[in-house]
Amino acid sequence: MKFIFTRYAPLILFAALLALFGWRAPRFLSGANFLNILIQSASVAIVATGMTFVLLTAGIDLSVGSVMFIAAALAGKLVLSGQPLWLACAAIVLTGIACGALNALFITRWRIVPFIVTLATLYAGRGFGLWLTETRALNLPESILRIGTARVAGLPFPVLMLVIIVVLAHFTLTRTSFGRQIYATGNDAETARKAGINVVRVQFAVYVISGLCAALGGLVAVAQLGAVSPTFGNQREFAAIAAAVLGGASLFGGRGHVLPGTFIGALLIQTVESGLVMMNADPYLYPLVMSAIIFVAVWLDSVRREQWQRGQLRRIRPAT
Amino acid sequence: MNHLLECSQLEKGFSGVAVLRGVSLSLSAGKVLGLVGENGAGKSTLMNLLGGVLQPDGGAMRLADEAYAPKSPAEATRCGVAFVHQELNLFSNLSIAENLFVPAFPKNAFGFIDRAAMRRRATELLQAVELEVAPDRLLESLAPGERQLVEIAKALGQNARLMILDEPTSSLTSRESERLFALIERLRAQGLGMIYISHVLSDVLRLCDDIVVLRDGAIAGSGARAEFTTERLITLMVGRELQQLYPIRKQAPRDETVLQVESLSQPGVIESISFNLQRGEVLGLAGLMGAGRTELARILFGLDSFATGSLTLNGESIGALAPRERVQRGLAFLTEDRRAEGLLMDATIADNAALVALPQFARNALIESERLAAAVSAMTNSVQVRGATSNAQAVRKLSGGNQQKVVLAKWLLQKPSVFILDEPTRGVDVGARAEIYRIINELAESGAGVLMISSELEELIGMCDRMLVLRRGELTASFARAEFDREQILRAALG
Structure with missing residues (x-):
């Protein structure tokens, strides 16, 4: 019973929230609103997808919010100076890869704990972005907003990006050698090394993927907002981690999935935000609710791990 | 061919x-x-x-x-x-x-x-x-x-x-x-x-x-x-001759139980373990790797839980107490992995030695550093930590034997009445071994009970007053010192 609860808790929570919001604000349960939630959750869901890769190896990437900021700021500067859009998009992709590679380099080469490395790049990245933008909001031309509202094959651009990235990530994790090596590494890095897996390469790659996803999440967000403020992407790392953990990823590594897991987690978080807005809840309540969600996510992870570990205790004598 | x-x-x-x-x-x-x-x-x-x-x-x-x-x-x-x-x-x-x-x-x-x-x-x-x-x-x-x-x-x-x-x-x-x-x-x-x-x-x-x-x-x-x-x-x-490595204790165990273990069981780990440890006794715990010796020690110390049975230290039931509370009542535990569990490798000798007894040297939540430093240096001198110019040196620089002496010093400052030693001489050279044996003897002579786990039968035979053999989580034999026989002990361990 307890097991079933911890396993499906996010879904139960999701259903309960839908019921609550639907009761307090009937508008909430409309199709248009759901599409809205999907569009608005795209940015965090994309960042959380990259985060899932890192969490699977028992690592963490706190720098994603700052990477979103740098990537968006660089792209904004390029667009404002009259460069073509495709160049700005390429800059976003390259920035994400470069930031991820920088994290990966410190973590794999100099063996510094991921938490510390990415905490440092969180601050350094924010500082660099502020210097780049001179701590002013960049208001971008209409052409950027048009990307955000464009539809391809009937799908809004943010949703299209989200679908492509989530599906690609899901297949990478479940159907490729690399993906399964990520799981193996997260289960036990030493055993993985003995099994002939290039653990360093796997760890390097997940941080690059996380950086890239963060930058793409930044692109989606900037296309929706049309501006890059000094707080762009601020604290998004927490939303991303919460989304992944709510979706079943373990902070201890080896457990988690993008579909449905992280995707549902991100939707859940966005649902709460939208629901609170529609209920006209006190804005001071938002951080409290957000913190409760993060708390629940991490608590669930600990309970799940404890249950799992109890099943793994070394047996000295056959259980009678 | x-x-x-x-x-x-x-x-x-x-x-x-x-x-x-x-x-x-x-x-x-x-x-x-x-x-x-x-x-x-x-x-x-x-x-x-x-x-x-x-x-x-x-x-x-x-x-x-x-x-x-x-x-x-x-x-x-x-x-x-x-x-x-x-x-x-x-x-x-x-x-x-x-x-x-x-x-x-x-x-x-x-x-x-x-x-x-x-x-x-x-x-x-x-x-x-x-x-x-x-x-x-x-x-x-x-x-x-x-x-x-x-x-x-x-x-x-x-x-x-x-x-x-x-x-x-x-x-x-x-x-x-x-x-x-x-x-x-x-x-x-x-x-x-x-x-x-x-x-x-x-x-x-x-x-x-x-x-x-x-x-x-x-x-x-x-x-x-x-x-x-x-x-x-x-x-x-x-087939090896026992080396003259083991000093002789001057006192026999006293007729006074300090630790009493009664039908301790934990499903899948240990089954109905019962024994008494006397004051001044060195009790050996022999068995193969994976027989459950370390697991038993962890349960005694309170790191892992047990399902049924009772644990009595100095007449007081300690089965429900946390490790910290057991330490306050006189229990000490030297773990088999001193690098990961026994020492802060980059901290100094003094800081490591002070770790357990620290609360005794605090008044109004402030540490009386001079009294502490004096006690620590007296203790590190008494266990003869060598290879360091001062107690301000990091323990990482010490040899395995001297690191182990720092762990011993840490617990001895607390004046334990029962000391559980899990592989105390693992990775320790012969010279330091003899000194560790001397420390163990002094502890027993002072009236403490010692439970010694070792994979080296020689060591247990040389040091112990009595020996218990564990196999697959069960006690299969108990030998008094006069009955020590390598083949019989090994047979009890192998099954």
Whole structure:
């Protein structure tokens, strides 16, 4: 019973929230609103997808919010100076890869704990972005907003990006050698090394993927907002981690999935935000609710791990 | 006749201590070679050489008449040498099929994992080891015995020519073991060469064609199975003179119980453990690796819980107390892994030594540093920590023996009435050993009870007033000092 609860808790929570919001604000349960939630959750869901890769190896990437900021700021500067859009998009992709590679380099080469490395790049990245933008909001031309509202094959651009990235990530994790090596590494890095897996390469790659996803999440967000403020992407790392953990990823590594897991987690978080807005809840309540969600996510992870570990205790004598 | 594997004059040492001294052995295809020896005889090191985890300092190996010098585990695997370890190298979060192929999964034309092919091949391999489970199930859903079969199936999938089984039955039920033995017979008939390492001598005598006995890193005896009996194997394994390393205690144990353990049980770990520890007594706890000695010590200290039974320290029931509260009541525990659990490696000698007794040196929440420093330096002098110019030096720089003395100092400052020592001389050189033995004796003479866990029988025989033997989580024998007999103790441990 307890097991079933911890396993499906996010879904139960999701259903309960839908019921609550639907009761307090009937508008909430409309199709248009759901599409809205999907569009608005795209940015965090994309960042959380990259985060899932890192969490699977028992690592963490706190720098994603700052990477979103740098990537968006660089792209904004390029667009404002009259460069073509495709160049700005390429800059976003390259920035994400470069930031991820920088994290990966410190973590794999100099063996510094991921938490510390990415905490440092969180601050350094924010500082660099502020210097780049001179701590002013960049208001971008209409052409950027048009990307955000464009539809391809009937799908809004943010949703299209989200679908492509989530599906690609899901297949990478479940159907490729690399993906399964990520799981193996997260289960036990030493055993993985003995099994002939290039653990360093796997760890390097997940941080690059996380950086890239963060930058793409930044692109989606900037296309929706049309501006890059000094707080762009601020604290998004927490939303991303919460989304992944709510979706079943373990902070201890080896457990988690993008579909449905992280995707549902991100939707859940966005649902709460939208629901609170529609209920006209006190804005001071938002951080409290957000913190409760993060708390629940991490608590669930600990309970799940404890249950799992109890099943793994070394047996000295056959259980009678 | 050509041999599948030939080792000649293998040598290996660690920081000047020879662990393997001129070991030579050979194995033919379709044969099983039994390898036995006490804990620390050098079996693991020998296997690490074969598996490419370590490289020999001297000597050579040949595999199927070709020079064999693996630089890594991956290279050993490529050469067809497969391991089935006591601690399985499997991933509990992957499926059975994935575990069979990791890291080289079968791929389709698009570079994705070819799940159909993987499932087909996995089914074949599982059939070869007669394990009838769906290959898509997660590994963690399997029992230990089944996981062992998965590991063997994996080795077969890597086209192993030589398979090394290291204590494969240690976590198996007897039925699971029988199943494993039948599989070993079949693989032998198919021409696979195997090295079978085990403490269960009856299994070794039953399964193996040839047997090699290792003692102190050298071969103490080898030959065909017919040349050996259990008695002879045990004699060969232990046959060493007791060194005059152990100082004599001036006082006999007092007739006063300090720690009382009554029918302590924890399902799957220990079963009905009962014993008393007297003041001034050094009580030995012997047993094989994995017999549950450390687990028992952790339960006594409160790190792990127990289901039923009672624990009494100085007349007070402590079973429900946290480790910290047990420490306050006079319990001390020196762990088997001093680097990871016993010491803060980069902290100073003084800080490490002060760790446990710190609250005694605080007044109004502030530490009285002078009184503490005086007590610490008196204690480190008394245990004779050497190799440091001052107590401000990091313990990482000390030798293993001196690090252990710092751990002892840390606990002795607390004046424990019961001290549990788990492998107190592991990785400690002979000189420091004698000093650690002296410290233990002084502690016992002062009226404390000492529970000493060791894998070295010699040490327990030299130090203890009484010895308990643990096997598979149960106490199987108790010997008074006058009755100490290596063969009988070993027999009680082996079962």
